[in-house]
Structures are given as C-alpha cells and as structure tokens.
Amino acid sequence: MKAIGVDLGGTNIKAAVVDNEKGIVEQVTTPTQAKLGKDHILNRIAETIGDLKKKYEIIGIGMGLPGMVSKDQTTVKYPPNLPGWTVVNAAEEITQRTGIVCRIENDANIAAIGSLHFGVGRNFDSFIMITLGTGVGGGIIIDRNIYKGTQGMAGELGHVIIDYHGPLSNSVTRGTVEAYLGQRFLSRFATDLITQNPSNELYEKFSNDFEKLEPIDLTNAAKEGNKLAIEILAKSGQRLGYAIINYVHMMDIRKIVVSGGVSKAGDFLFEPARDIVRKHMMEPFKEGFELVYEDLGNDSALLGAAGLAFDSFS
Amino acid sequence: MKAIGVDLGGTNIKAAVVDNEKGIVEQVTTPTQAKLGKDHILNRIAETIGDLKKKYEIIGIGMGLPGMVSKDQTTVKYPPNLPGWTVVNAAEEITQRTGIVCRIENDANIAAIGSLHFGVGRNFDSFIMITLGTGVGGGIIIDRNIYKGTQGMAGELGHVIIDYHGPLSNSVTRGTVEAYLGQRFLSRFATDLITQNPSNELYEKFSNDFEKLEPIDLTNAAKEGNKLAIEILAKSGQRLGYAIINYVHMMDIRKIVVSGGVSKAGDFLFEPARDIVRKHMMEPFKEGFELVYEDLGNDSALLGAAGLAFDSFS
Incomplete structure (x- = not known):
C-alpha cells in the first residue's frame, strides 16, 4: 500500500511516495517560491504529485505544513512563512488539482504520526x-x-x-x-x-x-x-x-x-x-x-x- | 429512569435514588464506621441499598469514593481514609451483595460527571x-x-x-x-x-x-x-x-x-x-x-x- 506524503515548508516542497512497510520509495524536492502566493504553491504541489502518481498506485495524499489545522484535517489558518495564505482548505484544493483524496495536518502532529507509523511510536x-x-x-x-x-x-x-x-x-x-x-x-x-x-x-x-x-x-x-x-x-x-x-x-x-x-x-x-x-x-x-x-x-x-x-x- | 448513587466517605455513607430528570428522589445517610473494615462497610452499603431498591425500579448503582479507580471503573487502589482497603473490586463486591450492576469512580471524576448530567456541564x-x-x-x-x-x-x-x-x-x-x-x-x-x-x-x-x-x-x-x-x-x-x-x-x-x-x-x-x-x-x-x-x-x-x-x- 502506497501514499504520497508532502512536506510543505517556507523554503522547499518535498514529496515522496511512501510504502506502508518499506518506507520512502521515491522522493522529490522543489523550491516553494512562497512569495509567488498560494495558487502558485498549490499548482507546484500538484505538478510534483502528478509526476509521482503516474508511476504508482496511490491511496491518498497527506500533507504536513506549519499553522493551525482544522479538526477535520482539511483547512489551515494563517500558516507562518506562507504569505497570502489566510484560511485555506488545502486538502480540497489539492484534491481538485490532482484527483486524489487528501488530508493535511500541522508539522508537530505530523511528527507524532510519523513516529506512530515508522518510528519508536510503533x-x-x-x-x-x-x-x-x-x-x-x-x-x-x-x-x-x-x-x-x-x-x-x-x-x-x-x-x-x-x-x-x-x-x-x-x-x-x-x-x-x-x-x-x-x-x-x-x-x-x-x-x-x-x-x-x-x-x-x-x-x-x-x-x-x-x-x-x-x-x-x-x-x-x-x-x-x-x-x-x-x-x-x-x-x-x-x-x-x-x-x-x-x-x-x-x-x-x-x-x-x-x-x-x-x-x-x-x-x-x-x-x-x-x-x-x-x-x-x-x-x-x-x-x-x-x-x-x-x-x-x-x-x-x-x-x-x-x-x-x-x-x-x- | 432511576439509578442509585452512593457517596462513600471516611465519615458517612450517603446513598440516594436519583431520577435522570428529577434529580434526587430519596436519600439516606449512615456512618461509615471505617475502622470496622472493608467487609463491614460493603455490607452496610448493601443494606442501605437493599432498603432503597425495594421501592424503586433501579437500572444500576454508581459509587464515588476517594482513591485511584481502574480504567474499567470497577476497582479502587488504597483509598485514603478507608483503612484496610488495598486493591478492591468494589463494583463486583457490591453487585454480589445487591444483585445490581455497579460502577465506581473517584470523587473528582464523580464531580465532573455530576456537572455533566445535572449542572452547568449539561x-x-x-x-x-x-x-x-x-x-x-x-x-x-x-x-x-x-x-x-x-x-x-x-x-x-x-x-x-x-x-x-x-x-x-x-x-x-x-x-x-x-x-x-x-x-x-x-x-x-x-x-x-x-x-x-x-x-x-x-x-x-x-x-x-x-x-x-x-x-x-x-x-x-x-x-x-x-x-x-x-x-x-x-x-x-x-x-x-x-x-x-x-x-x-x-x-x-x-x-x-x-x-x-x-x-x-x-x-x-x-x-x-x-x-x-x-x-x-x-x-x-x-x-x-x-x-x-x-x-x-x-x-x-x-x-x-x-x-x-x-x-x-x-
């Protein structure tokens, strides 16, 4: 079983195809170019994912980013280091651009989920x-x-x-x-x-x-x-x-x-x-x-x- | 719907028939006589409940007491002010003596549950x-x-x-x-x-x-x-x-x-x-x-x- 993990930071967008047993299978990094604004970033994420999804069968996308994320893990509020983002349903924006279901979560919770699945948290x-x-x-x-x-x-x-x-x-x-x-x-x-x-x-x-x-x-x-x-x-x-x-x-x-x-x-x-x-x-x-x-x-x-x-x- | 609530303290045992809409219907208080030990106290609780249960249809018993209570709400560990109590499955002891299902919880959690059902916590x-x-x-x-x-x-x-x-x-x-x-x-x-x-x-x-x-x-x-x-x-x-x-x-x-x-x-x-x-x-x-x-x-x-x-x- 494989999913795409995205790490959206102020400097770089990282994306990887991850196998639930084997870990990271393939990884790409691209500059965030945060100053070019929200739609530019979301398009870049979608392009990056587009290349990966052609090669693998993907069950969904998860994305970590800074800021406060809604309880339903779809919407981020005023993320630091991402100028121009206010209240953004990033999960839906990414699904619309890629055709793949998506959830988001803040960086600290993502670290905990990473440990739960792949680290000592197992x-x-x-x-x-x-x-x-x-x-x-x-x-x-x-x-x-x-x-x-x-x-x-x-x-x-x-x-x-x-x-x-x-x-x-x-x-x-x-x-x-x-x-x-x-x-x-x-x-x-x-x-x-x-x-x-x-x-x-x-x-x-x-x-x-x-x-x-x-x-x-x-x-x-x-x-x-x-x-x-x-x-x-x-x-x-x-x-x-x-x-x-x-x-x-x-x-x-x-x-x-x-x-x-x-x-x-x-x-x-x-x-x-x-x-x-x-x-x-x-x-x-x-x-x-x-x-x-x-x-x-x-x-x-x-x-x-x-x-x-x-x-x-x- | 009615249940029996018991408040087991170091000085007194209080018990009441409580209606989920009307609140306390009937209440009795009896000295704990804590020095006479665990079985004496449990018997006194059962006697008190016995008188109440004859008069009402009761769905179950809940009891609050000091000390640490297990996650399944049956067993208390070393309750303060109750000499001779070690690790006691008080819920089971009361059920055996009364024929009525019972759960227990510590005083602080009982206060929260009280507020949830009958106080501002509603x-x-x-x-x-x-x-x-x-x-x-x-x-x-x-x-x-x-x-x-x-x-x-x-x-x-x-x-x-x-x-x-x-x-x-x-x-x-x-x-x-x-x-x-x-x-x-x-x-x-x-x-x-x-x-x-x-x-x-x-x-x-x-x-x-x-x-x-x-x-x-x-x-x-x-x-x-x-x-x-x-x-x-x-x-x-x-x-x-x-x-x-x-x-x-x-x-x-x-x-x-x-x-x-x-x-x-x-x-x-x-x-x-x-x-x-x-x-x-x-x-x-x-x-x-x-x-x-x-x-x-x-x-x-x-x-x-x-x-x-x-x-x-x-």
Missing part, C-alpha cells in the same frame, strides 16, 4: 511527542489516533508553563517549555552562563559572536567533557522533566517521545529529565513511564504525512 | 472540571465521557506545576496548583500576608489563632471591602489562571468548570483568573473560552454517582 498505542526545534511543538496520540481537542489545536506542549515568573518565549506567555528549550532560548541561556564563566573553553570559542552558538555546539562540548556544557544541558533537561510531569499528571499517558534538533543532546538532556520525573512525579504514574528519543531524522515529515494518508484512507 | 460536550477543596482535584470530560488516560488516572489537575520553584503541597511536587489553592495552603498564604499587615482587620480577628482562618473568611471579608482579602484572593485567582492556560494549551478544551469550597469566593477568584487568561493564553484558544462556577453543592457527589450509573447501564 511500540506504543498512546504517547506524547515533543519536538524540540526552533520552537517546541507537540502531538498527542491516544489509542493510535491524533488527539485534536475540541477545535483542533490540542497539544501545544511548548506553551505549557512551568514557571509563571519565567522568561518570555512568544509575546504572551512566560516560563513556558519553549522559553527554556526552544533553540534560540536555549542558546541565549547558554550564552548567559558562558559569559559568567570566561575561563571555559566555550567562552574562548564563541565570545566573539555568541549568535553562532547552537545547541549542537553544547552537545559536542558535553561529549568532550566540558562541565559547563553538561551543566547547561542538565538544567535544560530538568526543565523538560517538569513539563513532562505536567503532561503525565494531566493525561496519564506514560510514553514520552522526544524529537527535533535539540534532542540530539540525548542523555545529556534526558537523564536529568528522567531524574526530575523520578523525584517529582506522583508515584502511581511512574509504572510504565518511558522517555525515549525519536530518530527518524529528516524523513520524519514525509513519513508522517504519508502516515496521515494511511490513517485517513486505508 | 451545556458542554467537553469540559475540564476543577474541584478546589482540601485538595485540588480534576475531571476531564471529552465528548460527554470521562477521560481516564491509559491507566485510569488522568486529570490530576491539582498536581500540575505552574512554578517549579514554588512551595510544596504533597511530598513530591513543588509549585502545583494545589500548593497554592488547596484550602490549607491558601490559608497559610493568607496567614503570611495578614501577618505582614497587622493593621488589617483580619489580623485583629485571627492573630490569636490563625489555624481558624479559612478561605470562606477571606471571601466574607472581601465582600465587606477588605482590600487585603481581595488581594489574597486575586493573587490566588491569578495562579488558577496560569493552571487553566496549561490545561487549555494541552487539551484544547475551552470550557472550565470550577467547584468546591474555595470556589465560593466566586469572582474575587475568577475575575483575576480570567484576566490572566486574557493576557497570557494564546490568542486562537480564546474563542469560546468560558470559566464558570458549578453550584450543585452537597448533592453533587450523589448526582454524579448516579450519573455514572446512567452512563454505564442505560
């Missing part, structure tokens, strides 16, 4: 997926379905508060997970601590231009034994731990899957998170608790988008 | 119920069903963290909603502020014995225009607001129902909470948001227990 009926990237996103899988809430916007895990006195991430909420673990905020937190420790190697390396400091630099330094880098990642992991306690106490879902660039820090981040969970989560919730790393990498968006099609049309 | 398909009592409990209703999570323990809303540096409530978690709004903790917070303001009338009234200070005293003082009482309730309401943001950002359920003794403070608590929501909740979640007060009072446990029976057996 082992779990219910899990909470946290994506630690530029922002912190989330997707909640309950009994192998994405949980959307009453109006389609559930799972804003990055905007869960752990310290209401804490720093700002976006314009409205303080002390959210994203304000600590979003890539930019983690880098800023690291910059502060490194500046306070000018004898540390990281100071020498980045003090000319801290803008260049990324979480991966901390991970690499930690692997080389840099104690300050280890401390920065540990503190961030602890904050992740508090957020996870909130998710588990609310939803009683005990499998936590973490993906995204920052998660490459692995156990430098996860062990301190697990330690906070061991110390501060209510005892009865600990049975069966697991915090695991998702490693589908760059393919996860395409696999998840195809997974959405398998869920919707098979 | 207006909502999905809502989050917060009970502000000695502790802070919660129940989550999704599409008119209680949400139990993977192992039956979802909705520990009182144990959601809003400031991980904050005060302790129980032994394991800091800065939870309960640590601010649980009755004891709210009284302690009030005591601190009143002690810092010895010119306030509340100091004169309670400084001999702050143990006597209860949230209702703050509410009464606030109604009389006492600014310190208003400030204490406002600060507590703000904290409730941050917790509510967490619930909504996670679950996208936009109807919040608050019950329990502390909630009698009404808008002294709720308006500051709404204000925090207006300022700090993500914009798209605000559409349709409501924070309302549940006023089923002392009957809510019996009504909710009967509601559980209606849900399970009608």
Whole structure:
C-alpha cells in the first residue's frame, strides 16, 4: 500500500511516495517560491504529485505544513512563512488539482504520526511527542489516533508553563517549555552562563559572536567533557522533566517521545529529565513511564504525512 | 429512569435514588464506621441499598469514593481514609451483595460527571472540571465521557506545576496548583500576608489563632471591602489562571468548570483568573473560552454517582 506524503515548508516542497512497510520509495524536492502566493504553491504541489502518481498506485495524499489545522484535517489558518495564505482548505484544493483524496495536518502532529507509523511510536498505542526545534511543538496520540481537542489545536506542549515568573518565549506567555528549550532560548541561556564563566573553553570559542552558538555546539562540548556544557544541558533537561510531569499528571499517558534538533543532546538532556520525573512525579504514574528519543531524522515529515494518508484512507 | 448513587466517605455513607430528570428522589445517610473494615462497610452499603431498591425500579448503582479507580471503573487502589482497603473490586463486591450492576469512580471524576448530567456541564460536550477543596482535584470530560488516560488516572489537575520553584503541597511536587489553592495552603498564604499587615482587620480577628482562618473568611471579608482579602484572593485567582492556560494549551478544551469550597469566593477568584487568561493564553484558544462556577453543592457527589450509573447501564 502506497501514499504520497508532502512536506510543505517556507523554503522547499518535498514529496515522496511512501510504502506502508518499506518506507520512502521515491522522493522529490522543489523550491516553494512562497512569495509567488498560494495558487502558485498549490499548482507546484500538484505538478510534483502528478509526476509521482503516474508511476504508482496511490491511496491518498497527506500533507504536513506549519499553522493551525482544522479538526477535520482539511483547512489551515494563517500558516507562518506562507504569505497570502489566510484560511485555506488545502486538502480540497489539492484534491481538485490532482484527483486524489487528501488530508493535511500541522508539522508537530505530523511528527507524532510519523513516529506512530515508522518510528519508536510503533511500540506504543498512546504517547506524547515533543519536538524540540526552533520552537517546541507537540502531538498527542491516544489509542493510535491524533488527539485534536475540541477545535483542533490540542497539544501545544511548548506553551505549557512551568514557571509563571519565567522568561518570555512568544509575546504572551512566560516560563513556558519553549522559553527554556526552544533553540534560540536555549542558546541565549547558554550564552548567559558562558559569559559568567570566561575561563571555559566555550567562552574562548564563541565570545566573539555568541549568535553562532547552537545547541549542537553544547552537545559536542558535553561529549568532550566540558562541565559547563553538561551543566547547561542538565538544567535544560530538568526543565523538560517538569513539563513532562505536567503532561503525565494531566493525561496519564506514560510514553514520552522526544524529537527535533535539540534532542540530539540525548542523555545529556534526558537523564536529568528522567531524574526530575523520578523525584517529582506522583508515584502511581511512574509504572510504565518511558522517555525515549525519536530518530527518524529528516524523513520524519514525509513519513508522517504519508502516515496521515494511511490513517485517513486505508 | 432511576439509578442509585452512593457517596462513600471516611465519615458517612450517603446513598440516594436519583431520577435522570428529577434529580434526587430519596436519600439516606449512615456512618461509615471505617475502622470496622472493608467487609463491614460493603455490607452496610448493601443494606442501605437493599432498603432503597425495594421501592424503586433501579437500572444500576454508581459509587464515588476517594482513591485511584481502574480504567474499567470497577476497582479502587488504597483509598485514603478507608483503612484496610488495598486493591478492591468494589463494583463486583457490591453487585454480589445487591444483585445490581455497579460502577465506581473517584470523587473528582464523580464531580465532573455530576456537572455533566445535572449542572452547568449539561451545556458542554467537553469540559475540564476543577474541584478546589482540601485538595485540588480534576475531571476531564471529552465528548460527554470521562477521560481516564491509559491507566485510569488522568486529570490530576491539582498536581500540575505552574512554578517549579514554588512551595510544596504533597511530598513530591513543588509549585502545583494545589500548593497554592488547596484550602490549607491558601490559608497559610493568607496567614503570611495578614501577618505582614497587622493593621488589617483580619489580623485583629485571627492573630490569636490563625489555624481558624479559612478561605470562606477571606471571601466574607472581601465582600465587606477588605482590600487585603481581595488581594489574597486575586493573587490566588491569578495562579488558577496560569493552571487553566496549561490545561487549555494541552487539551484544547475551552470550557472550565470550577467547584468546591474555595470556589465560593466566586469572582474575587475568577475575575483575576480570567484576566490572566486574557493576557497570557494564546490568542486562537480564546474563542469560546468560558470559566464558570458549578453550584450543585452537597448533592453533587450523589448526582454524579448516579450519573455514572446512567452512563454505564442505560
């Protein structure tokens, strides 16, 4: 069984034919040319799919994109990085242009669906997926379905508060997970601590231009034994731990899957998170608790988008 | 249609015949005599029900009790205030003794089911119920069903963290909603502020014995225009607001129902909470948001227990 997965980003459109057992069979990438507007992009997606659909028997199309997606997985509202898009029934637009049924979902939920079909999520009926990237996103899988809430916007895990006195991430909420673990905020937190420790190697390396400091630099330094880098990642992991306690106490879902660039820090981040969970989560919730790393990498968006099609049309 | 609702507490067993349209038809109360042990209590419940069932046609029994209840709503684990109870299939024990089908649920979820069937929850398909009592409990209703999570323990809303540096409530978690709004903790917070303001009338009234200070005293003082009482309730309401943001950002359920003794403070608590929501909740979640007060009072446990029976057996 094959579906087409599409990953619509501000820079590139990626599309792939995905087999439900074998994974990606064929993949194409084309520039989004976002400035040329909505119809141009939708036409480009349709052209790309048109080439693929001639070669394979396709059951449907799934597409991941930024922004808020309706509960029925057809319509996106004001997606960031796609100028001129307002409220667009992208699923219908694509079906009209290709003759193939289509559903859409936001990037964070697509990552969770990808894990469910092709990643560590295969082992779990219910899990909470946290994506630690530029922002912190989330997707909640309950009994192998994405949980959307009453109006389609559930799972804003990055905007869960752990310290209401804490720093700002976006314009409205303080002390959210994203304000600590979003890539930019983690880098800023690291910059502060490194500046306070000018004898540390990281100071020498980045003090000319801290803008260049990324979480991966901390991970690499930690692997080389840099104690300050280890401390920065540990503190961030602890904050992740508090957020996870909130998710588990609310939803009683005990499998936590973490993906995204920052998660490459692995156990430098996860062990301190697990330690906070061991110390501060209510005892009865600990049975069966697991915090695991998702490693589908760059393919996860395409696999998840195809997974959405398998869920919707098979 | 009639069911029997039972409210099993450490002090009293209450039982009532409840009509799904008319509410409570007949009610009896008997001491729990908890020290005499599990079988004694179960026999007393059965006797009480036995008298009621002779007079009415009953579709089933629902019972609320403290403690963690299994996902299938039959079995309770180590209920507090009921010495000698370990893991007890109370539903089956009651059915064996009465010949009537039975389901059980914990007190917080029972309160939510009560609101769903007989209170403000009738207006909502999905809502989050917060009970502000000695502790802070919660129940989550999704599409008119209680949400139990993977192992039956979802909705520990009182144990959601809003400031991980904050005060302790129980032994394991800091800065939870309960640590601010649980009755004891709210009284302690009030005591601190009143002690810092010895010119306030509340100091004169309670400084001999702050143990006597209860949230209702703050509410009464606030109604009389006492600014310190208003400030204490406002600060507590703000904290409730941050917790509510967490619930909504996670679950996208936009109807919040608050019950329990502390909630009698009404808008002294709720308006500051709404204000925090207006300022700090993500914009798209605000559409349709409501924070309302549940006023089923002392009957809510019996009504909710009967509601559980209606849900399970009608």
